[in-house]
Amino acid sequence: MGARKFFVGGNWKCNGTIKSVESLVDTLNKGEIPGTDVVEVVVSPTAVHIPLVQSSLRKDFAIAAQNAWVKGSGAYTGELSAEILVDLGIPWVILGHSERRALIGESSELIADKSKYCLDKGLGVILCIGESLEEREAGKTFEVCAGQLAPVAAKISDWSKVVIAYEPVWAIGTGKVASPEQAQETHAEIRGWLADKVSADVAASTRIIYGGSVSASNSDTLATAPDIDGFLVGGASLKPDFLKVINSATKA
Numbered sequence: 001m002g003a004r005k006f007f008v009g010g011n012w013k014c015n016g017t018i019k020s021v022e023s024l025v026d027t028l029n030k031g032e033i034p035g036t037d038v039v040e041v042v043v044s045p046t047a048v049h050i051p052l053v054q055s056s057l058r059k060d061f062a063i064a065a066q067n068a069w070v071k072g073s074g075a076y077t078g079e080l081s082a083e084i085l086v087d088l089g090i091p092w093v094i095l096g097h098s099e100r101r102a103l104i105g106e107s108s109e110l111i112a113d114k115s116k117y118c119l120d121k122g123l124g125v126i127l128c129i130g131e132s133l134e135e136r137e138a139g140k141t142f143e144v145c146a147g148q149l150a151p152v153a154a155k156i157s158d159w160s161k162v163v164i165a166y167e168p169v170w171a172i173g174t175g176k177v178a179s180p181e182q183a184q185e186t187h188a189e190i191r192g193w194l195a196d197k198v199s200a201d202v203a204a205s206t207r208i209i210y211g212g213s214v215s216a217s218n219s220d221t222l223a224t225a226p227d228i229d230g231f232l233v234g235g236a237s238l239k240p241d242f243l244k245v246i247n248s249a250t251k252a
């Protein structure tokens, strides 16, 4: 546990006005959090809000894009390349979010290719995986997670800039948070899979964070689970509650 610094990401998804972003940044800037030796914080505004956030956000928080294209800059209307993100000084990108898998139809293969491309260009990747309710009820949670990780493991060798976000689809935006036992069980299985398929070192050092209805009222308890190394927060990251979630790093 000690080797893995707690990681809290705020995924703002497709939300925000200039006014609400300014107000949220102001709230975050005034918040007290443990030092950067205890917690790493990343926020992910929409692409067009990134410059505003970059110029105004406290410097101990980093920024992540919510997506990147699978190739470099070029004739890809509507996309953002890793090169553009690197040029803007954005250190992280979220890839494979279940909303993009489900709504845009991104496959695990495409997400693996994107992960490889972005890592090669120097970005850190927050790689999202997780099962649907039907898959959980069919007892396929681990199978689904392993199936989403396998194409990535086949393509990358350096995991030092990968954070795995386990986000069960049934818990996202539903208020139905996984219990600490449910999340811990899957996190431990993912870590075991990494040990088996990649290496013991990668398993020991890779942060596996939980996402899905994380809030100020449940983050302290979730943080105590030994294999939960942080959170990817949606709805609560748009509110002052995000500061409370960040502070749960002290419970880990």
Ligand SMILES: O=C(CO)COP(=O)(O)O
Pocket (backbone or CB within 6 Å): 011, 097, 167, 171, 172, 173, 174, 175, 211, 212, 213, 214, 232, 233, 234, 235, 236
């Ligand atoms: O999808 C999520 C973060 O990426 C989680 O969203 P909620 O926290 O709103 O459930």
